[in-house]
Amino acid sequence: MSEHGRVLVVDDDETVRDVVRRYLELAGHEVTVAGDGELALSLVARAEPDLIVLDLMLPGIDGLEVCRRIRQYSTVPVVMLTALGEEENRIAGLQLGADDYVTKPFSPRELALRVSSVLRRARAVPAAAPARLVEDGDLSVDPSARKATLGGEDLSLTTREFDLLLFLMTNAGTAFSRTDLLEKVWGWDFGDQSTVTVHVRRLREKIEAVPAKPARIATVWGVGYRYDRT
Known part of the structure; x- marks a missing residue:
């Protein structure tokens, strides 16, 4: 690529x-x-x-x-x-x-x-990503087309937002620290962890019915974030 x-x-x-x-x-x-x-x-x-x-x-x-x-x-x-x-x-x-x-x-x-x-x-399609659609209710992510939809409507996601959403959905139920996400999604060995926080906030604004009370991207206190299937 x-x-x-x-x-x-x-x-x-x-x-x-x-x-x-x-x-x-x-x-x-x-x-x-x-x-x-x-x-x-x-x-x-x-x-x-x-x-x-x-x-x-x-x-x-x-x-x-x-x-x-x-x-x-x-x-x-x-x-x-x-x-x-x-x-x-x-x-x-x-x-x-x-x-x-x-x-x-x-x-x-x-x-x-x-x-x-x-x-x-x-x-590129992330190496760990499945070739098929990743779906959760009305939320769908297509790794090969790098396209995400919610309720049938296209989501406007940046490169990092798409990669972060795909990674979390692919590993639903597993909690990851901000350091883990910097390494696995950004490819950084070190960096400003607030970068992850901001991207999670932006994703919630785009995929959550009530961003302040997220049902999909949960905060795991003392750890980081976890994707919960709806």
């Missing part, structure tokens, strides 16, 4: 754009750049890329607003660039539907590897 694609890099720092472009092109990606949010939105509307690298601190329309607008019509993977210590903005970005993040200052090589990893996951 290919891990190369068309990547839009959005950052107001020309040096950062040039360095990121060079590393991504060396990794085999086709790269377009934008220095502000307005141009980024125009480029996405004109020809949606396979992935967006998005700095949150942009002049004019900031990265959070760019992400919010894109998520109104697209599930294209978004990797955020955030400054060290900007936890509040990072959480806000994840809540708006970003798939991943890298903190500045960052290694361009690490960012290129993260981009390839997200693209690979967005296109």
Whole structure:
């Protein structure tokens, strides 16, 4: 499964754009750049890329607003660039539907590897996933088509949300810690566990009748989360 694609890099720092472009092109990606949010939105509307690298601190329309607008019509993977210590903005970005993040200052090589990893996951059926439909009442997940429906209606899920839902449903009844989920769904050996918390919250908003009182994705206090069949 290919891990190369068309990547839009959005950052107001020309040096950062040039360095990121060079590393991504060396990794085999086709790269377009934008220095502000307005141009980024125009480029996405004109020809949606396979992935967006998005700095949150942009002049004019900031990265959070760019992400919010894109998520109104697209599930294209978004990797955020955030400054060290900007936890509040990072959480806000994840809540708006970003798939991943890298903190500045960052290694361009690490960012290129993260981009390839997200693209690979967005296109591939997880190795542990069944080939057939995974169903629970009116909720259905098709691993091969990477499509999920609820009550016959398509669910708009980001790459990470889809992978998380599929993993939990495939392992229904088993409790997993946030560390377990970071490793098994994100493929991270370490990372910010709040990433998992935010994605679970977003999933509940999309699949639970009453998100504040979830019937499917249960919180297991002191452990993490468990999927309960309805």
